[in-house]
Amino acid sequence: MDKDLKKLIEISQSGGAVLKKYFGKKLDVINEKYNASDLQTTVDLESEKVIIDQLKKYFPDYNILSEEVGKIDNGSKFTFVIDPLDGTNNFVLGIANFTSVIGLLEGDKGIMAAVNSPMTNETFYAASGRGAFLNGKKIKVNTESDMTRSTISHEVDYHHDQTRTLNIRHELGANIKVKRLLTDWSPQFMICLLAAGRLEGIIREEGEIHDYVAGKIIAREAGAKITDYQGKPDQSDKTDKFIMSNGTQVHDRLIEVVNKK
Structure with a gap:
């Protein structure tokens, strides 16, 4: 080492x-x-x-x-x-x-x-x-692709749009019926759990740099897919708005969720 x-x-x-x-x-x-x-x-x-x-x-x-x-x-x-x-x-x-x-x-x-x-x-x-x-x-990340068998974390900052937050969580929980929707207050831990294969996806809605930088490094090295909301590859580890997943169809579904009108 x-x-x-x-x-x-x-x-x-x-x-x-x-x-x-x-x-x-x-x-x-x-x-x-x-x-x-x-x-x-x-x-x-x-x-x-x-x-x-x-x-x-x-x-x-x-x-x-x-x-x-x-x-x-x-x-x-x-x-x-x-x-x-x-x-x-x-x-x-x-x-x-x-x-x-x-x-x-x-x-x-x-x-x-x-x-x-x-x-x-x-x-x-x-x-x-x-x-x-x-x-x-x-x-390494897992290979689960079924949203109803997936655990998803939705992470927001203290300035978040509450209506948008509620809409996204309703879509994931009530409409898609993911296995479990997490809204934990330890975002770096959630990213590490995805890297270890325990979560399938994360939606990050902005935040402070200390909330995600270390986790991004670990998740990327574990094979996670990290993109913006349009599916374009993450270009900077300072970017605070992103979707992270195990790289299966889960990622595409999360992109659909954040862009749903």
Whole structure:
């Protein structure tokens, strides 16, 4: 394994260890950033500090873009994109779906990522051209093509059009009758589950860069198909509006869903 990837895995696990230490305990919510569901806690900040301190130590020349502190610009073509607690709402509510996330961009292209899920003891990771892995074992998307046997995740940001959101979810759940429709608050974890063959498709309706960059790297290396809403290949890992799937007919059906009038 590449020493940089190995170090990235270790750092994501260090962030995850902070999350695990505090899970289930009473927390101080120190900020509502956009609305009541967009939270910042003391745990976000502690996990972030652990991650950033180690990145600065081992990769001192790289830029860092983190959800809580913003950008540390060192003028590098390489940028780490961090979410120290992907799934803060889940964490606060006592739902054990959350992750510690680090992705590495070279310009607009993701080249390395590690996502640690501390409560399931799972670390997903990938490097460009080398495949995707979960706890040392190679992973790939599944081959399910039947929408009624497919689990689909619909992910939106805090500014989403509620009418459009409801229409898409109605189409998937009531009309198409997918096996399960997920609307979880840990988007990076959902992408990793698709990469591991546990989900079939994801509709991403915009969002912040830390919500998807690392997951895109891992999913692409696991064989996922990623396109815009017209089915054109995803051109940049900074693009926040996309469809991701296992590459079967599920993908075409999701394109139909997002474009239905």
